[in-house]
Amino acid sequence: MGDKAHTHTGAAGGVAVADRPSAVRNVVLVGHSGSGKTTLVEALALTAGAVNRAGRVEDGGTVSDYDEIEHRQHRSVQLSLVPLEWGGCKINLLDTPGYADFVGELRAGLRAADAALFVVSAAQDAQSVPATTRAVWDECAAVGMPRAIVVTHLDTARTSFETMTDICGRIFGGADPDAVLPLYLPVRGPEAADGHARATGLVGLLSQRIFDYSTGERRTGAPAAGQLPLIEAARARLIEGIIAESEDETLMDRYLGGADIAVGTLTGDLEKAVARGVFHPVLAAAPAPPDGRQGLGTVELLELITGGFPSPLERAAPAVTTPGGTPRAGISCDPGGPLVAEVVKTASDPYVGRLSLVRVFSGTLRPDETVCVSGHGTEDERIGALSSPFGKRQRVLPRCVAGDLACVAKLSSAETGDTLSAKDEPLLMVPWTMPEPLLPLAVEAHGKADEDRLSHGLARLVAEDPTMRLEQNQDTRQVVLWCLGEAHADVALDRLRNRYGVRVDTVPYRVPLRETFGDPAAGRGRHVKQSGGHGQFAICEIDVEPLPPGSGIEFVDRVVGGSVPRQFVPSVEKGVRTQAAQGVTAGFPLVDIRVTLHDGKAHSVDSSDAAFQTAGALALREAAAAAVLSLLEPVAELRVTVPDEYVGPVMSDLTGRRGRVVGTEQASRGRTSVRAEVPELEIGRYAVELRSVSHGTGRFSRSYARHEAMPGPLAEKLRIRDANGA
Known part of the structure; x- marks a missing residue:
């Protein structure tokens, strides 16, 4: 090694097939x-x-x-x-x-x-x-x-x-x-x-x-x-x-x-x-x-x-189990052993289509054989051509023995991290850990022609890159691609545009805000229409009071004397819940309230399920107009790990984001973990900004903690913005 005095001349452009x-x-x-x-x-x-x-x-x-x-x-x-x-x-x-x-x-x-x-x-x-x-x-x-x-x-x-x-x-x-x-x-x-x-x-x-x-x-x-x-x-x-x-x-x-x-x-x-x-x-x-x-x-x-x-x-192979989780011992780097290979990368080639870079840990992988693909799902697939890459060129291989790497063409169901094994003995390798993507990128189709291709392009992106995560946010109705940083997001947009032919627009990421009642209020919903023939008639009266955080929507029936017929009480509740989900001011869902139905009126002919649903929604809106509403914002629990010398700057930065530091602990030699609760509105770009504060040495994780009331001036500013559609 090293000090040997001979040289070697390789065959230009040729790479031998490894046979052992x-x-x-x-x-x-x-x-x-x-x-x-x-x-x-x-x-x-x-x-x-x-x-x-x-x-x-x-x-x-x-x-x-x-x-x-x-x-x-x-x-x-x-x-x-x-x-x-x-x-x-x-x-x-x-x-x-x-x-x-x-x-x-x-x-x-x-x-x-x-x-x-x-x-x-x-x-x-x-x-x-x-x-x-x-x-x-x-x-x-x-x-x-x-x-x-x-x-x-x-x-x-x-x-x-x-x-x-x-x-x-x-x-x-x-x-x-x-x-x-x-x-x-x-x-x-x-x-x-x-x-x-x-x-x-x-x-x-x-x-x-x-x-x-x-x-x-x-x-x-x-x-x-x-x-x-x-x-x-x-x-x-x-x-x-x-x-x-x-x-x-x-x-x-x-x-x-x-x-x-x-x-x-x-x-x-x-x-x-x-x-x-x-x-x-x-x-x-x-x-x-x-x-x-x-x-x-x-x-x-x-x-x-x-x-x-x-x-x-x-080198010992990673742990192997059956798809059901039973450990499988005896896997070694033996070309004659059971097939165990892993997809370490998935890419798209403009000439040959989808390519999977595979490391074979046991057995021998051959073209045209059928294997079991386990991981994100379990499916049998036929192996296409095996090749050895060099830049964009692919050289055909007759086989790939244990210990070697090869590209497999057109594995349609295989994603990065999946295991290839014999179809009569399916196995699964314990996957490696990947960093959690923490930078949100909200996107929408640029035009009508892009809408049909958008979901397909995004699905291909996350299948190729497991460090991207796709979210369909039900609260904000946004499509969000979570990335590791700005450069990662730039690559995602580039691939959507140039590889998959999808034009997208980036839009501001919206944090899922909610509203609740700050004090009790009452509302009356009156839905009466008569236009000839069968009319619509429903009146209901409700009381609304706030509940502790996390209580959701509670509906109470206290109608006496049949002023609202029993069959229409569920209709009122449905109307209230539907209106609460849609929001009553700027479109933020209404939560943590008790709605009590105590009175109303009905008509023997014109009352209906739809009429009382409408009346319930109107009653909730009237109560909201008379009450002081509190805007609730999600709060995340952050765990930030940095070298000891950056603990002070990180804590100061978190405090400046309306955060509360709740504790610190030693993470490892020379590194400290800082735990804090920070409103999600303040950490949309924290994946990028932490690098600046810690000079690239910090990492963090986040999890949802709860929703809590937002400061009044900021809440009013956001209500005005969302009411204007900004």
Whole structure:
């Protein structure tokens, strides 16, 4: 791994079919937006021979041909799979978006991978490493996923690989910074006009060999006499770090006793420590020059992936049950075992239609076989063509063995997170956790032609992206698409317009307000019409009084003497309840009242069910006109988790939103959870605004608590707005 002196030339544009799990490496790339993940993938593809120097595969596609939205918005918005071949292994590189709004794509990549490459830019400092990147590192640590770090942007002026390595040791190493150490140090050429010396090669700390990339082709040589003393301290620290994680307990004693540990022994122990997830090497990488084929550090990185990262055989599969919930043991990465595969991503391709990216955990997936799709439903489906993607191109595969990934065409019922299994032995994988979308986007069809396509387009959106949630709000009669942030919402609108041909208008999100009586009142409903022939006659008298919050509508019959015939009392109640649901002033539902029917009049011929329904509604409206009404707003219970240094700003911000902080507690080391009750009118954009207050480090959850009275001036302002249709 790493210090090996050979190179590899891949077959341009060709990726072999994996015939055994041991020859597969699934690696997810993690890093903030702009860290250079996609550029790194392109550099690795060039070194592996999957693309030519122009960045194109044999049939004309490019590694960057992922999504039309990415080209328009100039950022990655979805998980992309790039398969390569190196050293007899098939490497599935899973390139994830770095922006926080697309963390769902990142989590899908983590689910499909067996190891992670964290990409950091040498141009940033410790404070600019996003909290989301640190959180993902902790998630990987919790499950023992192997991790390595790649430092990019070494050509930027005033950057230092050594400084960035120290930062990574502090941030990712935590209590054990010696578990995060470099395997190589950059060799820099002469200073350029800006005073910055470009990295032209690497020196291996174990082999003490120079790997020169200055010509665009990796060349190996011996270091100059003056270079060895410069790496002695870093080499000694690396050796001690490897020995500290070695399974050979005698190795440390031998080393401290002055014994010379063979490079082969150290390399073997390094590979084992990386595969176990206890040691995390730091490497440097840069794209190839315009006339070169190999970028700086790309060979070393490919050798780390094939030699140090585990195969799927070394990773346990997620928990598996029957569709009824009975645990199913014995599932392993065996091509001959029962079929268990999972849809980790769903997308639409303009040429082949719906595509499902599938990770096979057990068994072998073959085209044209019928499988059971379990998860959002249970349905048998016939597998279409299997393919291996490269940008927008799809190469046909004859099969996909356990441990590998493939795209499946036209799985009409499968959604992200669903399980594919044998139809005679249906199984279900426990799904991975997804963040809750908390930013509402209210939409409506732009025109009549868009109304028919809107529901279909929205259904496709949420099927492809489980971090979006669709709501048909019965109180406000709005169609609401819940997203993770503004960029997430922009992508949703872009896909509706350009992928599904649906034009939509965004409208202000309406919080479901309600009204109640502030004091008792009485009302009389009189519905009398005579226009020749059969007329309408109904009179009823009611008393209305407020009830405690959450009581709903209570109807009491206290009619005596038959002034309202028994058969028409339910009609009055129906009219009252219908009017209460429609509202009595600005259209807000009326709640928490007791309506008592105590008198009325009827006609032996002209009274009817419809007449008394109308009279009941009129009586409630008259009572409301005579009473003081209170406008009720929904209050949410928020739980905001932030680093300790942001607790003060977060609490101040919540108070400024008419919120009440009800408690704080320690969430984890260095993080505090703040509990507060805040009116929902004040937190419509809190998913965006919390990022600003906490510098991107905060997260929150929300749940409905209750409705409570709104302050008078604000209530009056909202009544006027809604009465005017604003």
